[in-house]
Amino acid sequence: MRGNKSAMTASQRQGFNLFVGKGKCSTCHFLPLFNGTVPPKYAKTEQEILGTAKDGSNSTLDPDLGRGKFHETVEFLQHSFKTPTLRNIAKTAPYMHNGGYKTLKEVMNFYNKGGGLGLGFKVKNQTLPPNPLNLSDQEIDKIIDFMGALSDK
Numbered sequence: 001m002r003g004n005k006s007a008m009t010a011s012q013r014q015g016f017n018l019f020v021g022k023g024k025c026s027t028c029h030f031l032p033l034f035n036g037t038v039p040p041k042y043a044k045t046e047q048e049i050l051g052t053a054k055d056g057s058n059s060t061l062d063p064d065l066g067r068g069k070f071h072e073t074v075e076f077l078q079h080s081f082k083t084p085t086l087r088n089i090a091k092t093a094p095y096m097h098n099g100g101y102k103t104l105k106e107v108m109n110f111y112n113k114g115g116g117l118g119l120g121f122k123v124k125n126q127t128l129p130p131n132p133l134n135l136s137d138q139e140i141d142k143i144i145d146f147m148g149a150l151s152d153k
């Protein structure tokens, strides 16, 4: 972003374009912190509902109510979590609040299916669009490659 053309490989640059484009990732993981803390004032952090599964097999909805645990009557907070940063994400497996996803590929597979709703779980208030992203394996690999560019040297 500062103009250093060799900072990322061609694949990482394509992955960035998919991250902010077809993958819609930056609608929640805001640049430049790649988390849910909203620029330009950074005064609030968004909670989102993905319908995260217990693990990367994506067979069962994780029962953790997240912030909803502390606001039992507020429907839109049930199963909600802050959007975490993706900086250094390649170095911080396992993933999601429950550590249920072992690899970034497993996380991408979850998103590509449209999250919990896309997988057929009952998630009333999902904020992640439930329609499949239709990312090819190659496009998924490029997004993962891009996330690797967010690691400290």
Ligand code: HEC
Binding pocket: 019, 023, 024, 025, 026, 027, 028, 029, 047, 048, 049, 050, 052, 081, 082, 083, 084, 085, 086, 089, 092, 094, 095, 096, 097, 098, 104, 107, 111, 127, 128, 129, 143
């Ligand atoms: C609707 C908002 C939203 C969108 C869109 C979104 N994310 Fe997320 N992301 C989140 C939230 C919230 C979590 C935490 C979920 C949890 O812990 O259950 C998360 C977690 C993650 C994690 C795991 C972080 C960790 O520290 O364990 C990765 C990796 C990730 N997202 C990458 C992506 C990518 C890549 C895309 C685009 C394909 C994307 N996200 C799209 C909100 C979003």
